[in-house]
Amino acid sequence: MQRTENYCCLKTMRLLLLILPFTFLLSSCWDFTYNRSSPPIEPPKKVWGYKPVFTVDSSILKIVATSPQTVKNPGKIYVKGNLVFQNDLGSGIHVIDNSIPSAAANIGFIKILGNSEISIKGNTLYANSFTDLVVVDITDWQNVKELKRIKSAFIQGAQAGGYPVYNYIPLPERGVYYECPGSDLSHILTGWVKDSVFNNNCFYP
Amino acid sequence: MPSIKNIRIAVVFFMLISMGCTKDGSNLADSSGSGTGGSLARFTIAANHLYLADHYEVHVYDIANAADPIKKTSVNVGFGVETIYPYKDKLFIGSRDGMYIFSIANPSNPVKLGEARHVRSCDPVVANDTVAYVTLQGGSACGPAQDGLYVYDIKDIVKPVQTSLFPISTPFGLGLKDSVVFICRGSSGLSLVNVKDPYAPELMYTVSDGNFKDVIPYDDILICYVSTGLLIYDISNLNQVKKVGEVIY
Numbered sequence: 001m002q003r004t005e006n007y008c009c010l011k012t013m014r015l016l017l018l019i020l021p022f023t024f025l026l027s028s029c030w031d032f033t034y035n036r037s038s039p040p041i042e043p044p045k046k047v048w049g050y051k052p053v054f055t056v057d058s059s060i061l062k063i064v065a066t067s068p069q070t071v072k073n074p075g076k077i078y079v080k081g082n083l084v085f086q087n088d089l090g091s092g093i094h095v096i097d098n099s100i101p102s103a104a105a106n107i108g109f110i111k112i113l114g115n116s117e118i119s120i121k122g123n124t125l126y127a128n129s130f131t132d133l134v135v136v137d138i139t140d141w142q143n144v145k146e147l148k149r150i151k152s153a154f155i156q157g158a159q160a161g162g163y164p165v166y167n168y169i170p171l172p173e174r175g176v177y178y179e180c181p182g183s184d185l186s187h188i189l190t191g192w193v194k195d196s197v198f199n200n201n202c203f204y205p
Numbered sequence: 206m207p208s209i210k211n212i213r214i215a216v217v218f219f220m221l222i223s224m225g226c227t228k229d230g231s232n233l234a235d236s237s238g239s240g241t242g243g244s245l246a247r248f249t250i251a252a253n254h255l256y257l258a259d260h261y262e263v264h265v266y267d268i269a270n271a272a273d274p275i276k277k278t279s280v281n282v283g284f285g286v287e288t289i290y291p292y293k294d295k296l297f298i299g300s301r302d303g304m305y306i307f308s309i310a311n312p313s314n315p316v317k318l319g320e321a322r323h324v325r326s327c328d329p330v331v332a333n334d335t336v337a338y339v340t341l342q343g344g345s346a347c348g349p350a351q352d353g354l355y356v357y358d359i360k361d362i363v364k365p366v367q368t369s370l371f372p373i374s375t376p377f378g379l380g381l382k383d384s385v386v387f388i389c390r391g392s393s394g395l396s397l398v399n400v401k402d403p404y405a406p407e408l409m410y411t412v413s414d415g416n417f418k419d420v421i422p423y424d425d426i427l428i429c430y431v432s433t434g435l436l437i438y439d440i441s442n443l444n445q446v447k448k449v450g451e452v453i454y
Binding site: 071074075076077078079080081084085086094096098101102103104105106116117118119120121122123124126127128133135137147148150153154155 | 238239240241242243245246247248249250255257259260264266268271272273274276419421423426428429430431432433434435437439449450451452453
């Protein structure tokens with residue numbers, strides 16, 4: 001009987017000895033400063049940043065083919081046959097002829113405001129215009145036709161509350177504050193203008 | 206004996222023919238098919254259906270009538286969905302907290318088969334029949350994960366098993382050709398990693414012609430999305446890829 005008890009206590013002691021060093025190790029994770037008073041919060045300052053530019057003129061959403069455009073914010077890529085399509089964030093899709101890779105050439109542009117995504121089946125392009133899904137006939141890609149627009153089909157980050165608007169029309173530079181345009185897309189975001197904004201606004205990392 | 210020789214010749218002949226077929230097929234001479242997107246895509250087409258990967262959900266449209274997509278369903282996936290990659294009758298979805306595998310055996314109604322949860326990060330996926338490759342990028346905008354190529358055995362599709370973590374800094378999009386994974390690493394270039402042994406990936410070499418974001422391997426050509434636009438490589442010899450084109454906008 002005595003023996004068994006001793007054995008039990010020895011086992012417990014061993015266990016304690018094993019656990020003890022770990023407890024000390026973990027103690028560095030505990031925040032002992034929790035109860036200290038935090039420094040006073042500074043009032044927001046005015047800094048250089050960006051304000052959104054909106055329009056109510058929905059004709060700006062019209063999808064058209066144009067002459068080749070210079071690249072501004074190159075985005076996602078898509079390959080179909082001898083053509084390569086590359087999104088330009090917020091403005092549309094570059095069309096590149098890749099039939100001779102060593103002489104690949106930018107041959108045109110499909111203007112789609114708020115575009116970031118591309119997918120093609122046959123001669124039909126499926127893309128987004130902000131949160132809308134647009135269906136475009138590209139049989140003659142120099143004369144494209146919008147077939148259908150499905151509103152709010154592709155919400156991306158909007159549901160999350162923290163709406164990363166620069167996913168649609170990117171800001172001209174990174175590491176800047178910008179006036180949060182909110183999730184109301186009844187007005188169409190067309191761009192950004194440099195202005196003074198408070199530094200408690202949205203931030204583009 | 207001569208009959209065996211004949212059979213051998215016939216086999217080689219058929220192999221050549223079938224190789225020819227594969228090549229023609231993927232060249233998309235037939236305009237009714239769909240094209241190929243990069244690993245960072247949120248839109249993809251498979252089996253006459255269009256899949257849109259949202260922040261939380263995948264929206265499914267029937268596009269049998271191309272001009273008039275019909276909404277079929279929206280499937281809840283998880284938190285922070287970022288990419289969608291189709292392979293045969295499966296969709297591989299990369300989100301901030303894991304890789305999700307859906308069956309599209311019934312294309313109108315994707316069903317979740319398996320998932321591999323990981324530390325928060327940004328993570329595009331590519332896959333073949335038995336292995337899935339995920340690049341995870343940690344950092345302020347993504348999460349605390351260790352940068353690297355994560356390899357998963359997906360022979361048991363409902364239970365992906367991580368076979369290796371190959372540390373590689375700042376990985377973005379990726380592409381797969383034969384047993385080589387192309388990893389875009391931003392300003393650090395484009396790295397080729399040999400994954401013949403999924404348990405022991407090996408760095409082959411890195412090319413640094415630009416700031417690489419994503420790639421599409423397409424037959425013997427690699428289309429690269431770089432910060433300045435497009436670069437095109439000849440990848441017929443994986444031991445020595447060669448830049449052949451560049452798009453000057």
